[in-house]
Amino acid sequence: xxxxxxxxxxxxxxxxxxxxxxxxxxxxxxxxxxxxxxxxxxxxxxxxxxxxxxxxxxxxxxxxxxxxx
Amino acid sequence: xxxxxxxxxxxxxxxxxxxxxxxxxxxxxxxxxxxxxxxxxxxxxxxxxxxxxxxxxxxxxxxxxxxxxxxxxxxxxxxxxxxxxxxxxxxxxxxxxxxxxxxxxxxxxxxxxxxxxxxxxxxxxxxxxxxxxxxxxxx
Numbered sequence: 027x028x029x030x031x032x033x034x035x036x037x038x039x040x041x042x043x044x045x046x047x048x049x050x051x052x053x054x055x056x057x058x059x060x061x062x063x064x065x066x067x068x069x070x071x072x073x074x075x076x077x078x079x080x081x082x083x084x085x086x087x088x089x090x091x092x093x094x095x
Numbered sequence: 096x097x098x099x100x101x102x103x104x105x106x107x108x109x110x111x112x113x114x115x116x117x118x119x120x121x122x123x124x125x126x127x128x129x130x131x132x133x134x135x136x137x138x139x140x141x142x143x144x145x146x147x148x149x150x151x152x153x154x155x156x157x158x159x160x161x162x163x164x165x166x167x168x169x170x171x172x173x174x175x176x177x178x179x180x181x182x183x184x185x186x187x188x189x190x191x192x193x194x195x196x197x198x199x200x201x202x203x204x205x206x207x208x209x210x211x212x213x214x215x216x217x218x219x220x221x222x223x224x225x226x227x228x229x230x231x232x233x234x
Contacts, residue, residue, distance in 0.1 A: 076099035084108045091103075092116045095096065095152040 034060030034071070036092050041069045044088075048081065050074040096155035097162075104164045104233055113165060113231040117152065118175070120145045120196060121225040125185075125203055127210040128178075129218040136210050137203030139189075139222065145196025156231070165231035175226045178219050182208045185220045 033056050037049045047069040051057055060071050074080050076094070103113060122138040159165050179185040182204060189199050211218050 077102055079102050079106050081106050083105050084111075085106050086111060087108055088112045088114065089103045089107055090114045090116065092114075093118070095115055095117055095155065 034063055034069075036090075037069060038063075038066075040090065041066045044068070046070075048072065048086070050076065050079065096151060097158050100155060100159040101162075101164060104159075107233045109233065111233045112168070113233065115152075115156065115227070115229045115231065117227055118224045119149050119227050123197065123225065124223045125199070125207050126221050126223060127207060127214050127218055128221055129214040131215060133221075134210055134214070136207040136220075137200070139203070140198040140200055142194075142196045142198055148196065156229070160231075163234055166234055168230045168232050170227070170229040173226050173228065175224045176221045177224060178221045180219055182211050182220050185222070 034049060037047060037060065041047050045068060047066070049060060049069070049071045050073075051060075051071070052073060052075050054073060057071050057073055064071070072080060076091070100113075107113065120141040122141060124138050125136045126133045127136055156165075160167065177188075179188060185207070186199055186204055189197060207220055211220055
């Protein structure tokens, strides 16, 4: 899981080694770019903040806060 | 910030990992780089908002740790470079994107421009950003 995924440039790097990747960002323009550039079926982006993550408990193995804390 | 760390913890599996990757203010160096090598032209001036942001981030992680949410497994630093073709592009970018946390002083800009002009046709400018990476394990 990646919080503040931006336009996805770093997310693509994680995607190669993950079964499923979820990226969150509140910036809709960045999300639009990330989704348009996404070539992976197992990568998903959502408009959400780390304060309210739209997933149930104990879902992810790794959380990445990149340029966001 | 602390609330977000708690929310992230909620969604992590037992023994899940949180990776904190971010730049930290440290008078980042401005450099001119070309095929002949690189030279330092000066340092950026850290701005109060950026310093406060760093402090808030460290404080939030300390609080999450003291809450018993995470334990630090590893921490390290590395350099990350932002590149521009010209000093004026660098200045324009900083004024629009970094104005709250880093300042390019006029004397540093002038020195950078002088070094860039004399460094050859392939010269570019860059800022050496100090990056922090820390790995935290969920408790």
